Amino acid sequence: MTRKQDEPREGVDLARRNFLRAGIAGASAAAATTAATVAPAEAAESDAEKKKARYQETAHVKKYYATNRY
């Protein structure tokens, strides 16, 4: 009385497992949507923006240069 692994047991309706497949597919879709919406928020600065010059010769910086010439 051996049963092959792939054979369903008698009286078991395998269609009941379809909700699991639907759930997994739904969760994947939701995760993909979330990632798509979150990604732009995490990338705070564009490539050009993060590489732009930030140094300014302010009065503060000029004073620093002046004091270092002593």
Add this chain to the structure above:
Amino acid sequence: MARMKFLCDADRCIECNACATACKNEHEVPWGINRRRVVTINDGKPGERSVSMACMHCTDAPCASVCPVSCFYTTADAVVLHSKDLCIGCGYCFYACPFGAPQYPKTGNFGSRGKMDKCTYCSGGPEEDHSQAELDKYGRNRLAEGKLPLCAEMCSTKALLAGDGDIIASIYKERVAKRGYGSGAWGWKVAYKETIAI
């Protein structure tokens, strides 16, 4: 375009370590990491010299050359920065850097090191300027505030110079012209192992 550089006048550095302390405090650098440190040559002997060392923001940075995930980038100010979001903590940059600038916050199981940390020239990172995320990951962004790195700004003997490379070079040139050349830690004699007269 101004190129940001550090220059340590070894004749003036007195090894007070205030630059390293100020850096740690300003950026809340984690335990075990020193973005800047003072190296002393011939400690306790005649001719002793101290040099304050951090990332030198190389033009052709070896750290960037070896990084397998290309997390390094050079800004228009010639500052070498990196993204901690991209860093995988492999440690290649640590071995490539001749100045020991890249540091790692931990030594964990299976060789995990955490995200690399290094001097940012007080100019933050790839996150939005002055944002909390930038402060948490990279420290304060003084350059965007119109200031210079704190280590240099608060150096009591004005040994550590920072700012536009042309301007600080002219400042150093003025000093050398006035006092004469004689530092034992820099220059031709050290590079070519000739006799040093200090």
